[in-house]
Structure formats: C-alpha cells, structure tokens
Amino acid sequence: MTPTALNAFRRNVRDCELAVYVDLDSRTVLSSDGALQFPQEYLDALCACAADLFDAAPKGEGPVEHVLFLSPTGSRSFFRNLAEPNEALCCMCAAEVAVETLIENARAALAGGASAQ
Numbered sequence: 001m002t003p004t005a006l007n008a009f010r011r012n013v014r015d016c017e018l019a020v021y022v023d024l025d026s027r028t029v030l031s032s033d034g035a036l037q038f039p040q041e042y043l044d045a046l047c048a049c050a051a052d053l054f055d056a057a058p059k060g061e062g063p064v065e066h067v068l069f070l071s072p073t074g075s076r077s078f079f080r081n082l083a084e085p086n087e088a089l090c091c092m093c094a095a096e097v098a099v100e101t102l103i104e105n106a107r108a109a110l111a112g113g114a115s116a117q
Contacts, residue, residue: 001030001081001087001089001109001110002031003033006021006031006032006033006109007019007033009033009105009106009109010033010034010091012105013091013101013105014097014098014101015094015096015097015098016091017035017092017094018032018034018036018090018091018092019033020032020043020046020047020089020090020091021088021089022047022050022087022088022089023086023087024050024055024080024085024087024088025051025086027044027047027048029043029047030087034092046076046090047090049076049090050067050078050088050090054088062082063082063085064080065082066079066080066103068099070095070099071095072095073095074092074093074094074095075092075093075094075095075097075099076090076091076093077090077091077093077102077106078091079103079106079110081110082110083110083111089106089110091106
C-alpha cells in the first residue's frame with residue numbers, strides 16, 4: 001500500500017485518526033498517516049500488537065482477516081492483507097467510528113480498489 005493510498009483510506013474513513021501499514025513478519029512499520037504526528041515508538045508498539053494478535057489467532061482454514069477492539073473512548077482495528085498475509089493495516093479511530101464502513105473501506109484499500117465511503 002502506497003503512502004498516497006494510505007492517506008486516501010484514512011481520509012475516507014470518518015473518525016480515523018491514524019492508519020499504519022505494517023509488515024507482520026519483520027514487525028516493521030512500512031507507512032503511516034495520521035491527523036497528528038505520533039512518535040515512532042507508538043507506531044512500533046501498534047505494529048507489534050498487530051503481529052502478536054494475528055500470531056495468537058486460532059489457526060483455522062485460513063488466516064484471520066481482522067481484529068477489532070472497541071471501547072467507549074476509541075477503537076483499535078487490525079486488518080490483514082489477504083493477498084499479502086504478512087502485511088496488515090492498523091487503524092486508531094474514535095469511538096463513534098462506523099464499524100461496517102471501516103471494514104468495507106479497509107478491504108477495498110487492501111485490495112487496491114475504490115473505497116466504500
């Protein structure tokens with residue numbers, strides 16, 4: 001995912017404060033886009049969280065596509081790129097985020113397609 005695509009994804013998802021594209025195997029931040037600047041340590045922690053969550057997910061017929069944490073104060077969402085399973089999109093959003101729209105836009109962005117706005 002290019003930085004331009006990551007920026008377009010974040011702007012299409014209302015209440016998305018931070019979008020980070022990561023390599024799960026190397027635990028490396030590949031790109032980030034945020035309404036505010038976050039320190040690299042924060043981005044690295046989000047990347048490690050994604051890697052740990054997907055590693056701990058039950059091993060079924062295929063890889064787990066996404067993990068969502070929703071709370072009254074905000075949300076953290078992690079979406080595996082099914083075409084490149086070692087890569088993922090991590091999002092930090094407001095508590096009011098429209099979850100279905102977030103999922104649809106993440107799938108479209110990871111597939112390289114148009115967003116579902």
